[in-house]
Every structure is written in C-alpha cells, then in structure tokens.
Amino acid sequence: xxxxxxxxxxxxxxxxxxxxxxxxxxxxxxxxxxxxxxxxxxxxxxxxxxxxxxxxxxxxxxxxxxxxxxxxxxxxxxxxxxxxxxxxxxxxxxxxxxxxxxxxxxxxxxxxxxxxxxxxxxxxxxxxxxxxxxxxxxxxxxxxxxxxxxxxxxxxxxxxxxxxxxxxxxxxxxxxxxxxxxxxxxxxxxxxxxxxxxxxxxxxxxxxxxxxxxxxxxxxxxxxxxxxxxxxxxxxxxxxxxxxxxxxxxxxxxxxxxxxxxxxxxxxxxxxxxxxxxxxxxxxxxxxxxx
Amino acid sequence: xxxxxxxxxxxxxxxxxxxxxxxxxxxxxxxxxxxxxxxxxxxxxxxxxxxxxxxxxxxxxxxxxxxxxxxxxxxxxxxxxxxxxxxxxxxxxxxxxxxxxxxxxxxxxxxxxxxxxxxxxxxxxxxxxxxxxxxxxxxxxxxxxxxxxxxxxxxxxxxxxxxxxxxxxxxxxxxxxxxxxxxxxxxxxxxxxxxxxxxxxxxxxxxxxxxxxxxxxxxxxxxxxxxxxxxxxxxxxxxxxxxxxxxxxxxxxxxxxxxxxxxxxxxxxxxxxxxxxxxxxxxxxxxxxxxxxxxxxxxxxxxxxxxxxxxxxxxxxxxxxxxxxxxxxxxxxxxxxxxxx
Numbered sequence: 001x002x003x004x005x006x007x008x009x010x011x012x013x014x015x016x017x018x019x020x021x022x023x024x025x026x027x028x029x030x031x032x033x034x035x036x037x038x039x040x041x042x043x044x045x046x047x048x049x050x051x052x053x054x055x056x057x058x059x060x061x062x063x064x065x066x067x068x069x070x071x072x073x074x075x076x077x078x079x080x081x082x083x084x085x086x087x088x089x090x091x092x093x094x095x096x097x098x099x100x101x102x103x104x105x106x107x108x109x110x111x112x113x114x115x116x117x118x119x120x121x122x123x124x125x126x127x128x129x130x131x132x133x134x135x136x137x138x139x140x141x142x143x144x145x146x147x148x149x150x151x152x153x154x155x156x157x158x159x160x161x162x163x164x165x166x167x168x169x170x171x172x173x174x175x176x177x178x179x180x181x182x183x184x185x186x187x188x189x190x191x192x193x194x195x196x197x198x199x200x201x202x203x204x205x206x207x208x209x210x211x212x213x214x215x216x217x218x219x220x221x222x223x224x225x226x227x228x229x230x231x232x233x234x235x236x237x238x239x240x241x242x243x244x245x246x247x248x249x250x251x252x253x254x255x256x257x258x259x260x261x262x263x264x265x266x267x268x269x270x271x272x273x274x275x276x277x278x279x280x281x282x283x284x285x286x287x288x289x290x291x
Numbered sequence: 292x293x294x295x296x297x298x299x300x301x302x303x304x305x306x307x308x309x310x311x312x313x314x315x316x317x318x319x320x321x322x323x324x325x326x327x328x329x330x331x332x333x334x335x336x337x338x339x340x341x342x343x344x345x346x347x348x349x350x351x352x353x354x355x356x357x358x359x360x361x362x363x364x365x366x367x368x369x370x371x372x373x374x375x376x377x378x379x380x381x382x383x384x385x386x387x388x389x390x391x392x393x394x395x396x397x398x399x400x401x402x403x404x405x406x407x408x409x410x411x412x413x414x415x416x417x418x419x420x421x422x423x424x425x426x427x428x429x430x431x432x433x434x435x436x437x438x439x440x441x442x443x444x445x446x447x448x449x450x451x452x453x454x455x456x457x458x459x460x461x462x463x464x465x466x467x468x469x470x471x472x473x474x475x476x477x478x479x480x481x482x483x484x485x486x487x488x489x490x491x492x493x494x495x496x497x498x499x500x501x502x503x504x505x506x507x508x509x510x511x512x513x514x515x516x517x518x519x520x521x522x523x524x525x526x527x528x529x530x531x532x533x534x535x536x537x538x539x540x541x542x543x544x545x546x547x548x549x550x551x552x553x554x555x556x557x558x559x560x561x562x563x564x565x566x567x568x569x570x571x572x573x574x575x576x577x578x579x580x581x582x583x584x585x586x587x588x589x590x591x592x593x594x595x596x597x598x599x600x601x602x603x604x605x606x607x608x609x610x611x612x613x614x615x616x617x618x619x620x621x622x623x624x625x626x627x628x629x630x631x632x
Contacts, residue, residue, distance in 0.1 A: 051356065068631045134504040153446065155505050156493045238493025239452055242630045250630075254453055255623050256352060 042262035060263035091173035099181040156238035180214025322370035363551025395566035398586035422532035428507035449506035452494040454626035472618035517600035
C-alpha cells in the first residue's frame with residue numbers, strides 16, 4: 001500500500017515540475033528575489049552617495065515611526081480610498097450595463113473602455129494638464145460662456161489629482177466587476193422576484209453578494225496601485241503635496257536614502273498583504289476575478 | 292564550395308577591419324545628453340582622427356557612482372558638478388590635471404574656477420538659479436528673496452525643487468551662510484520655506500507653467516528662462532528680478548579625468564579643444580547656457596550675448612553649493628518635513 005502510493009507520487013512529480021517549474025522560476029527570479037532584496041536593504045545603512053552600506057541597523061524603521069511619515073501614510077490611504085470608492089460607484093453601474101448587453105455589443109463597449117489605455121499614461125496626464133491649464137481650452141470655454149470672470153486654477157489642485165487617479169484606474173475597476181456580473185444567472189434574479197422581493201431587495205441580497213468577488217478584485221486593483229502611484233500625483237499635483245509613492249521615489253532619487261525608501265516599500269507590501277488577508281477571510285482566493 | 296567562399300569572405304572582412312581598429316584611437320566620455328553639439332564632436336573626430344564614444348547620465352548621482360566605483364577603466368572624461376568636487380578630490384577618485392597640456396584653459400574666468408578645482412577639473416557650462424517674473428502679471432516687484440514670501444505672492448510662484456537648491460535662498464534671506472551646517476539655522480530656514488511653500492503653485496516644469504500663465508514668478512535656471520522667453524517671443528514680458536544685494540546660486544557642469552583613465556592624452560586634447568573660443572562659441576548656438584569661457588562668450592553670436600535671460604547685472608554676486616558633509620541628513624529631514632506638510 002505504502003509502496004504503491006510512493007510510486008504514484010514519483011509518477012506525478014515530473015509533469016508537476018514541467019508545468020509549474022517555469023512559472024515558479026520566473027516568480028522566484030523576478031518577484032521573490034527582488035522583494036527579499038528590498039526587505040534586506042531596508043535593514044541596512046544609507047551610503048553617503050546613494051547606494052547602501054552593509055551595516056545592519058533599524059534606523060529606517062525608527063524614522064518611519066516619525067509622525068510626519070504617519071501623516072503621509074494616512075493622507076495616501078485617504079486619497080486611495082476616495083479613488084477606490086468613486087471608481088466602484090461609477091464602475092459598478094457601468095459594468096452592470098455592459099454585462100446586460102448582448103455579447104457583441106458588450107465586447108465593443110469593453111473595447112471602448114480599453115482604448116485610452118493604449119496610449120502612454122504620461123500622454124494622458126499631459127493631456128489633462130493642457131486641457132486644464134490657466135490659458136487652456138476648459139478655462140477659455142468657461143470664460144467665453146460667461147460662467148467665470150477670471151480663469152479658474154485647476155492645475156496642481158487636489159481635485160485634478162483625484163480626477164487623474166479616477167480616470168486612470170476606472171478601467172481596472174470595471175473589468176473584474178463586469179466579469180463577475182456577467183456570470184450572474186438571470187434565473188437567480190427571476191427566482192428572487194418570484195419570491196416577492198422588490199428590485200432593491202434583490203439587488204442588495206442577491207446581486208451584490210454574488211458579485212462580491214468582482215467588487216473585491218476591483219478594490220484591490222484600484223486601491224493598491226492608487227496607494228503607490230507617483231507619476232499622477234507628481235505631475236498633476238505639481239510636486240507640492242507628496243504621497244507615499246512620491247516619498248519612495250525621492251528616497252531612491254534626489255534624497256538618496258535607499259534604506260528608508262526600501263522600508264517604505266515594505267510598509268506598502270504589508271498593507272497589500274493585509275488587504276489580501278482580509279479578502280481571504282470573506283471569500284476564497286480562487287474566486288477572485290482578475291482578468 | 293559555398294562554405295569555402297563564406298570563410299574567405301569572412302577572412303577578408305576581418306583583415307580589412309583590423310587595421311582600421313588599430314589606427315583609430317578612442318576616447319570615452321560620460322556626460323548629460325543633449326548637452327554638447329554634434330558638430331563639435333564630429334569636428335574633433337576629424338581633426339584628431341579619433342573616435343568619440345559618448346554615454347549619458349540621467350542623474351548627478353550616476354557620475355558619482357561611477358567615479359567612486361573606479362571609472363578609469365571605462366571612461367576618460369566624466370561630467371560632474373562643483374558641489375561634489377571637495378569629496379571627490381578628498382577621496383582620491385580623480386587624476387590631477389597638468390594645465391600646461393590645456394593651454395586654452397587660459398580663457399576660463401578664474402572667478403568661476405577656484406584654485407583647488409584648477410588642479411582637477413575644467414568647467415564646461417554653468418547655470419544660475421535666480422528669480423524671474425512677469426512684469427505685467429506679477430503683483431509686486433521682486434528685489435530680494437524675502438519678497439517671495441510676501442502674502443501678495445500667494446499662488447504666483449513656480450520653483451525648482453531639491454533641498455540643496457531651496458535651503459540656500461532661505462538661509463541667505465535670514466542672513467546666514469547658504470551652506471550652513473548649523474541645525475538651528477537650517478530649522479529656521481525650514482520655517483522660512485514653509486511660508487515660501489504656501490506661495491508656490493508647483494515645483495518643476497517652471498518654463499511650461501510660466502508660458503501657460505499658471506505662474507507669474509519663477510525661481511529657476513537661466514537655461515529654462517531662455518526657453519520660456521523664446522517661446523513667448525514677441526509677447527515676452529518676463530524679466531530677471533533686479534536683485535539688490537542677495538547673491539544667486541551658480542552651479543557648474545565640469546569635466547574630470549577619473550583616476551587611472553586609459554587615454555589621458557586624448558582627454559587633454561579634448562579639454563583643450565572645447566576651451567578654444569571659436570569651438571565653444573559655435574557650441575553655444577545649440578547649447579545657449581551661461582559659459583565661464585570669457586573669450587568664447589566674446590566670440591559668440593550677438594543673439595547669445597544679448598539674450599534677455601542672461602542680461603542681469605549681478606552676475607558676480609554669487610554663491611556656490613558646497614559639500615555640507617553629514618549635515619546633508621539634517622537638510623534631508625527638514626526638506627522631507629517641508630514636502631510632507
């Protein structure tokens with residue numbers, strides 16, 4: 001009995017290695033090792049010309065506990081949260097609308113959603129800046145139509161940063177929710193209606209719980225990148241207000257404090273891990289809709 | 292048959308290539324991209340029968356990393372800036388220069404080239420960081436750094452970024468050494484900069500923001516000002532702020548020979564070539580920056596010499612960014628606080 005099971009195991013090993021091997025190797029080389037390296041240098045000393053001196057220290061983590069970093073982290077969390085909520089509120093009805101269309105129309109709508117992503121994100125950001133600058137088309141239109149008397153300052157305000165974040169991440173919120181809603185069987189909704197539920201009750205007690213994996217994927221796909229982004233906040237915010245992504249970028253750039261940058265990155269990793277953990281408490285990871 | 296033929300062709304190719312390689316010497320230069328005219332490089336190659344290999348840096352830190360890691364085996368000339376010279380000399384990362392090999396270096400104004408640096412570097416181009424404003428849109432006339440923190444200037448200023456560019460003007464406004472290492476002074480400068488920060492609309496992209504009307508005053512490089520003025524063309528109402536007593540920061544990009552460089556002779560020839568007044572004057576057409584080579588400036592075009600971005604009368608009331616040693620961590624800390632708010 002024992003011998004037979006061992007033989008069976010041995011028999012299964014080769015195909016398993018052949019199937020999972022390349023992916024595992026890829027993940028180890030390009031995800032695990034770099035990540036371990038980041039964790040490693042976060043415990044080292046900063047070099048005077050950038051780089052790292054290999055003397056172990058906890059300085060970076062002590063610096064992180066400083067109240068100013070705590071404020072940045074809170075501020076970044078708040079912006080990421082607002083972005084995510086707006087993306088969900090706008091994205092869910094939109095995804096629902098697409099999912100209820102016939103397949104050919106739906107695929108065309110999805111295509112429309114994707115088209116902006118074909119251009120470089122820096123081009124899109126520059127486009128926003130050109131549109132909203134003081135002597136740009138938006139201000140000219142507002143002045144021409146007599147809505148305002150002097151140009152409105154849009155550029156480098158929190159509002160424009162938020163607009164940039166939302167437009168950038170909306171497709172990532174819509175796609176997983178669309179995929180979840182599409183799987184929803186009409187029979188379920190009909191059954192709910194037959195049993196006397198009003199449409200609002202059906203929505204909150206049937207549709208919403210069944211599409212939850214898509215919603216949570218949307219949260220993860222918008223919240224985490226929004227938390228770490230720096231180009232959008234840098235360009236549209238004018239480098240005046242810094243979020244955690246900008247601080248990390250500065251540590252590796254102008255300030256040249258790599259260990260602190262690494263420690264901040266580790267912090268971001270922990271926030272990400274926490275989110276995935278929370279998700280795993282509510283639902284199975286396998287159900288997560290990631291396109 | 293085919294194989295014999297291909298081997299033969301390969302052999303012929305190899306034979307014709309080898310002498311060409313042997314005859315042509317090479318010089319390897321590491322510097323900023325778009326910062327030297329292509330014609331200058333081509334003419335130097337023709338004149339001396341050598342090949343110039345240019346590689347480019349993307350950050351000042353790149354050249355420091357190369358120099359401190361021992362760049363002599365790879366490069367013959369490396370561009371860096373004045374702020375790092377003290378530590379580079381102290382660290383023994385540079386070849387000492389023999390100026391008799393660079394006779395044209397006589398053309399360089401000694402006011403811009405300290406005695407200590409003369410032994411190790413040759414200044415190339417330089418940039419002022421000063422204040423420029425729009426005479427029609429700016430609410431007040433700016434004559435000193437303290438004018439920048441007046442409440443009328445709220446929402447008017449575009450600024451360069453970086454601790455070592457911002458803190459010196461605050462220190463000067465407060466009457467301290469722009470390269471102070473004193474924590475209390477740096478802290479006061481931070482408090483000054485908090486007020487400055489309230490008036491700033493955005494850091495970076497100063498010329499774009501000026502041309503688009505987003506700002507009416509900028510603390511920026513002379514090169515960016517020249518660009519903004521050129522873009523505004525006939526509508527240019529920008530002027531370099533008529534500072535009365537505050538000094539302005541002057542930074543240099545300069546060439547050094549890394550310790551153990553392979554082609555020191557060629558490096559000298561190149562340095563002597565770029566110090567030639569006519570050569571540098573032609574280079575200034577493509578790279579219209581401030582130039583420490585007086586003879587070259589005299590030989591440069593009327594347009595360059597009368598450029599409104601370089602037309603101000605306190606060109607020698609300057610200060611330099613010096614190495615502040617370990618105090619850099621204090622600067623970084625307050626800079627971070629400033630940016631985080």
